[in-house]
Amino acid sequence: MPDVTRTEEIAARLNEVRMRMAAAAQRVGRRPSDVRLVAVSKTYPLEDIEAALAAGQVDFGENRLEELWPKVKAAQERGLGAIRWHMIGAIQSRKSRDAIGPFALIHSVDRVKIAQRLSRDAVAANCVLNVLLEVNVSGEASKHGFTPGELLVTAGDLLALPGLHICGLMTMAPFEVEPERTRPVFQGLRRLRDELTARHPKGEWRELSMGMTNDFEIAIEEGATIVRIGSAIFGPRNG
Numbered sequence: 559m560p561d562v563t564r565t566e567e568i569a570a571r572l573n574e575v576r577m578r579m580a581a582a583a584q585r586v587g588r589r590p591s592d593v594r595l596v597a598v599s600k601t602y603p604l605e606d607i608e609a610a611l612a613a614g615q616v617d618f619g620e621n622r623l624e625e626l627w628p629k630v631k632a633a634q635e636r637g638l639g640a641i642r643w644h645m646i647g648a649i650q651s652r653k654s655r656d657a658i659g660p661f662a663l664i665h666s667v668d669r670v671k672i673a674q675r676l677s678r679d680a681v682a683a684n685c686v687l688n689v690l691l692e693v694n695v696s697g698e699a700s701k702h703g704f705t706p707g708e709l710l711v712t713a714g715d716l717l718a719l720p721g722l723h724i725c726g727l728m729t730m731a732p733f734e735v736e737p738e739r740t741r742p743v744f745q746g747l748r749r750l751r752d753e754l755t756a757r758h759p760k761g762e763w764r765e766l767s768m769g770m771t772n773d774f775e776i777a778i779e780e781g782a783t784i785v786r787i788g789s790a791i792f793g794p795r796n797g
Contacts, residue, residue, distance in 0.1 A: 568606060569613035571791045572597075575774075579785065582778040593778055596644050598770075598788030600625060601795045604632050607641070610791065616640050619665070619786055621647030623656045630659070646728075646767075646786055648702050655679045661687065665728045665767050665786075668692040668702040673716050680721030687721060690728040690767050695746040701730055706750050713754055717761045726765025726783070727751050737773040744768050744780035751781075 562570075580590035596619040599607050607618055607629070618641055620626035626645065633641055642662035649657050649666060654675035657664065667673050667689045680687045691713075694703035704712070717724055729747045731740035747768055755763045767784040769777025774785040789795060 564606070565609040565612065567793070568609040568791060571793070572610060572613045572615055575787055575790050578775055579778060582775040586779045588778070593782060594784045596646070596767075596784055596786045597791050598646065598786050599629070599792070600647075600788065602788075602792045604629055604636070606792050607633070608636070608638060611638060611641060615791075617642045617644060617662065619644040619646040619788075623647075623649070623653060627656070627659075644786075649676070651675050658683045658685065658687070663725065663765075663767075663784075664689045665784075666690070666692050666702070667722070667724075668704065670712055670716070673719055673722060677719035677721030685721070686723050688723050688725050690726050690765055691716065691724060692728045693747060693750060695729045695743045695750070696732050698732055703729065706746070709750065710753065710757070713758055713761070717758060724761060724763075726763050726767070727754075728767035728784075730770070731768070731773055731777075733772060737776050740773040741776050741780060744773075744777045744782065748781040 579593055583590045583593055594617060596617045597610050597615050598619045600621040644663050644665060645657060645661050646665045648668060649672055651672050657676060658679050664687055676687055692703035693709060694701045694705060727747055731743040734740050747766060751763050751766060765783050766781055769782045769785040771787050771790040774787055777785060
């Protein structure tokens, strides 16, 4: 049997992830097409992104602006215009201007200050950014994000920021050896979304970005509309 190429490996991994996503959606009566896959490409080379793109994957997520922009430029030079880039990592307020660009979605607006800075810079650039508000549902000190209580208090002011289009919420669950233990975190984000929808019906709260390689099936069962998956597609990271 001939050796499997890297392109074939990534295509096979993507197919397996998509099948698992579809099965999770169908278990709870959802349509598989209602859940979007963001392939987390941080630390992986552009060649891996190109291989995934060839297998039909178009949404890619990066954690660091310093790594993202060289990839964006290189992808443009290679004519890979179909890529939709997602910024999924924390953004430092002093680097907010560097986050103004052709993102499909910024997942990581984690505090009022960064929301205000991004809005200011977007207005200056004559654009509106599609963003998600990051929520620290688990309460872990190591996690970024609004507490649910903070977000309920500040949501009205955030919705009024002219440079931002808030599309929903994002969270990261703690890593658990037994993924089932993450379910309360995802349930908590969904309940918060429902409460925000009731309190601020003019806002758009459709997106729930939650679930990663270890727990994405649980997240889909609990209402995720976006899952962020890296190593299940590209394999173990070197960095």
